[in-house]
Amino acid sequence: xxxxxxxxxxxxxxxxxxxxxxxxxxxxxxxxxxxxxxxxxxxxxxxxxxxxxxxxxxxxxxxxxxxxxxxxxxxxxxxxxxxxxxxxxxxxxxxxxxxxxxxxxxxxxxxxxxxxxxxxxxxxxxxxxxxxxxxxxxxxxxxxxxxxxxxxxxxxxxxxxxxxxxxxxxxxxxxxxxxxxxxxxxxxxxxxxxxxxxxxxxxxxxxxxxxxxxxxxxxxxxxxxxxxxxxxxxxxxxxxxxxxxxxxxxxxxxxxxxxxxxxxx
Amino acid sequence: xxxxxxxxxxxxxxxxxxxxxxxxxxxxxxxxxxxxxxxxxxxxxxxxxxxxxxxxxxxxxxxxxxxxxxxxxxxxxxxxxxxxxxxxxxxxxxxxxxxxxxxxxxxxxxxxxxxxxxxxxxxxxxxxxxxxxxxxxxxxxxxxxxxxxxxxxxxxxxxxxxxxxxxxxxxxxxxxxxxxxxxxxxxxxxxxxxxxxxxxxxxxxxxxxxxxxxxxxxxxxxxxxxxxxxxxxxxxxxxxxxxxxxxxxxxxxxxxxxxxxxxxxxxxxxxxxxx
Numbered sequence: 001x002x003x004x005x006x007x008x009x010x011x012x013x014x015x016x017x018x019x020x021x022x023x024x025x026x027x028x029x030x031x032x033x034x035x036x037x038x039x040x041x042x043x044x045x046x047x048x049x050x051x052x053x054x055x056x057x058x059x060x061x062x063x064x065x066x067x068x069x070x071x072x073x074x075x076x077x078x079x080x081x082x083x084x085x086x087x088x089x090x091x092x093x094x095x096x097x098x099x100x101x102x103x104x105x106x107x108x109x110x111x112x113x114x115x116x117x118x119x120x121x122x123x124x125x126x127x128x129x130x131x132x133x134x135x136x137x138x139x140x141x142x143x144x145x146x147x148x149x150x151x152x153x154x155x156x157x158x159x160x161x162x163x164x165x166x167x168x169x170x171x172x173x174x175x176x177x178x179x180x181x182x183x184x185x186x187x188x189x190x191x192x193x194x195x196x197x198x199x200x201x202x203x204x205x206x207x208x209x210x211x212x213x214x215x216x217x218x219x220x221x222x223x224x225x226x227x228x229x230x231x232x233x234x235x236x237x238x239x240x241x242x243x244x245x246x247x248x249x250x251x252x253x254x255x256x257x258x259x260x261x262x263x264x265x
Numbered sequence: 266x267x268x269x270x271x272x273x274x275x276x277x278x279x280x281x282x283x284x285x286x287x288x289x290x291x292x293x294x295x296x297x298x299x300x301x302x303x304x305x306x307x308x309x310x311x312x313x314x315x316x317x318x319x320x321x322x323x324x325x326x327x328x329x330x331x332x333x334x335x336x337x338x339x340x341x342x343x344x345x346x347x348x349x350x351x352x353x354x355x356x357x358x359x360x361x362x363x364x365x366x367x368x369x370x371x372x373x374x375x376x377x378x379x380x381x382x383x384x385x386x387x388x389x390x391x392x393x394x395x396x397x398x399x400x401x402x403x404x405x406x407x408x409x410x411x412x413x414x415x416x417x418x419x420x421x422x423x424x425x426x427x428x429x430x431x432x433x434x435x436x437x438x439x440x441x442x443x444x445x446x447x448x449x450x451x452x453x454x455x456x457x458x459x460x461x462x463x464x465x466x467x468x469x470x471x472x473x474x475x476x477x478x479x480x481x482x483x484x485x486x487x488x489x490x491x492x493x494x495x496x497x498x499x500x501x502x503x504x505x506x507x508x509x510x511x512x513x514x515x516x517x518x519x520x521x522x523x524x525x526x527x528x529x530x531x532x533x534x535x536x537x538x539x540x
Contacts, residue, residue, distance in 0.1 A: 171522075
């Protein structure tokens with residue numbers, strides 16, 4: 001199965017421009033026979049919206065995303081977007097397939113520490129969900145959610161096959177010479193090796209008022225090995241080949257969840 | 266729609282509030298005095314009227330900084346304010362300073378910006394010499410429209426009228442007994458001969474204030490504001506001006522490298538540690 005990771009650079013608040021470019025990336029993935037394309041968190045709007053949230057959020061009932069949804073007749077699409085619903089705003093992700101919205105997830109863990117202000121502008125979502133797709137069971141996580149052990153636990157419990165993490169993760173360095181990329185490496189490694197999932201991590205690029213989103217998208221196979229690492233800071237469509245048979249093999253090597261007491265301790 | 270009704274407020278309460286603001290914020294940083302660039306226009310006049318109440322006339326310094334092409338009327342109005350309030354003043358001609366740099370190839374916008382920035386240099390230098398804080402005089406209408414010079418007239422330590430629309434500046438000026446002719450004269454940045462704010466902007470302050478108020482204070486959409494009876498072209502134009510000038514209202518962009526970058530995740534008020 002070929003997948004595409006759109007290491008996308010959204011323009012802040014420019015919904016129409018962004019959707020036009022999202023469609024171009026989808027066409028390009030289609031021309032390369034990909035079965036799935038993944039876009040980062042808040043791709044339609046950009047990240048640090050602040051008061052722009054009211055100008056840049058999309059009501060799923062409106063027609064703004066209809067061309068994108070239409071394309072999902074030919075390729076499955078994971079897209080992060082700012083959602084407007086009944087007077088509230090959500091940091092959401094859709095899984096589109098067969099011309100419909102298979103799943104619409106609203107981010108549960110909204111960071112509001114350090115530089116982050118998500119909880120000020122977005123309402124909190126309520127549910128983690130697993131989506132049955134033609135490629136297996138898929139979890140879509142939105143950035144910060146992947147930092148929570150309860151979410152890792154959910155992935156194990158749901159016996160999923162593929163975890164997709166979309167993010168708008170800013171770059172910074174740590175005192176020990178490491179930087180933000182190392183954290184995502186660890187998270188993807190943990191999830192894939194402990195749950196026998198493929199992990200697809202799609203991070204955005206571009207700067208917003210000095211904050212740089214670093215790209216560095218990743219794919220880990222179900223054995224916990226990194227099989228793909230994209231470029232730092234570069235906007236580009238990446239194609240990666242996944243051998244989905246590896247999922248059941250990996251789960252056979254590490255049948256952690258066969259223990260019935262698991263999760264009830 | 267009457268802007269004076271829509272934007273009206275209890276003048277006594279707002280005057281007391283702004284006077285206390287000036288006293289509190291100036292004194293807590295260890296200052297007693299303030300210095301203001303006084304043009305003779307309504308905004309800077311209102312600010313010195315408020316300052317006189319806040320700090321007493323002996324602690325307010327007005328700087329009158331004419332350029333050779335400044336209108337005589339502006340300077341005369343500035344003197345009128347100074348005499349009425351009995352505050353300290355200095356007249357500092359900026360012609361030599363500015364003309365030392367300007368040459369005939371400079372267009373009027375460039376020259377206007379240079380004059381505003383030259384006055385800023387004088388103000389901040391006098392601030393140091395007098396131990397007086399620079400008090401700003403940009404109103405909310407100008408700040409939103411970006412109708413001011415970045416690091417020029419927009420530069421100050423604190424600003425009592427930055428959240429008042431031009432209409433509200435007029436209302437409060439009347440209450441503070443700013444001379445009638447200053448309140449009623451045609452607004453001008455006086456950066457070149459015959460300049461008129463409203464002509465240059467292409468709309469009146471009455472219109473701008475109502476449009477800005479509905480777009481941003483009331484969070485109306487552009488279409489909703491147009492439905493109130495304003496021209497779509499002007500509403501769109503004003504929205505775009507506000508958007509394009511956002512940079513002037515914020516400090517420079519710093520490349521984030523560390524975990525704690527200034528103003529992103531290193532966040533303190535200016536009042537940090539002041540009493």
